[in-house]
Amino acid sequence: GEEHYNCISALHKSMRGSDENASLYWLARMLEGGEDPLYVARRLVRFASEDIGLADPLALTQAVAAYQGCHFIGMPECEVILAQCVVYFARAPKSIEVYRAYGKVKECLRMHTGPLPPVPLHLRNAPTRLMKNLGYGKGYKYNPMYKEPVEQDYLPEELKGIDFFKERET
Numbered sequence: 001g002e003e004h005y006n007c008i009s010a011l012h013k014s015m016r017g018s019d020e021n022a023s024l025y026w027l028a029r030m031l032e033g034g035e036d037p038l039y040v041a042r043r044l045v046r047f048a049s050e051d052i053g054l055a056d057p058l059a060l061t062q063a064v065a066a067y068q069g070c071h072f073i074g075m076p077e078c079e080v081i082l083a084q085c086v087v088y089f090a091r092a093p094k095s096i097e098v099y100r101a102y103g104k105v106k107e108c109l110r111m112h113t114g115p116l117p118p119v120p121l122h123l124r125n126a127p128t129r130l131m132k133n134l135g136y137g138k139g140y141k142y143n144p145m146y147k148e149p150v151e152q153d154y155l156p157e158e159l160k161g162i163d164f165f166k167e168r169e170t
Contacts, residue, residue, distance in 0.1 A: 004035070008043055011086070016051050020090040027086045028079075037078050041067035044085050055095035062088050101164040108162070117156030 007030045014022035030040060041063070048063040066085035070078040109116070126136035141150045153160060 003033075007033075007035070008040070011040075012043065012047060012051075015047060015086060015089045016094065018090050018094075020087045023086045023090040024083060027082055031075070031079050031082070037070045037075055037082060038067065040082055041070045041085075044082070044089065047089060050099050051094050051096065052089060052092045053095040053098045055093035059089060059092055097165065104164040108159075108164070117158045120153065120156060122152075123154065 007026055011023060011026035011030065014026055027040065031037060044066055045060070045063040048059040052059040062085055066081050069081040072078075073081075121135045122138060122140040124131070124136040126132040131137075141152050143150050143152075155162065
């Protein structure tokens with residue numbers, strides 16, 4: 001019932017708050033109460049990107065490994081896998097930079113009126129002669145061929161200068 005959602009919320013917020021003891025408590029309460037360990041593992045995958053993000057990019061690897069471990073061995077053996085992941089996440093630094101930036105991109109798309117801007121010609125692949133003649137790929141600079149950073153626009157002209165990462169928080 002409702003406690004299913006209350007407990008996962010408590011686990012999520014305990015990890016976000018870096019409280020490893022509370023995180024383990026809520027995990028155990030869920031697992032001992034019969035919660036599907038794969039449900040918990042799926043929520044940990046989301047948490048890894050939503051709350052830890054780029055502060056520790058290996059968190060996502062930990063979460064996916066925990067999910068796979070739970071899938072392979074099931075309960076009760078997988079409880080320690082989930083416990084390790086939960087404690088790792090509680091102790092990990094947190095960053096919502098990507099989560100917020102992606103939200104801004106979605107907002108930008110939703111607020112746009114009319115047709116979306118086309119992909120700039122230099123970013124388009126040109127697998128046919130006609131496409132090449134139309135200018136597809138013309139002027140594209142293949143970054144690995146340069147020793148120095150390449151000056152090149154990657155957003156449509158209408159979005160030139162936009163920064164979805166403004167107001168970064170640590």
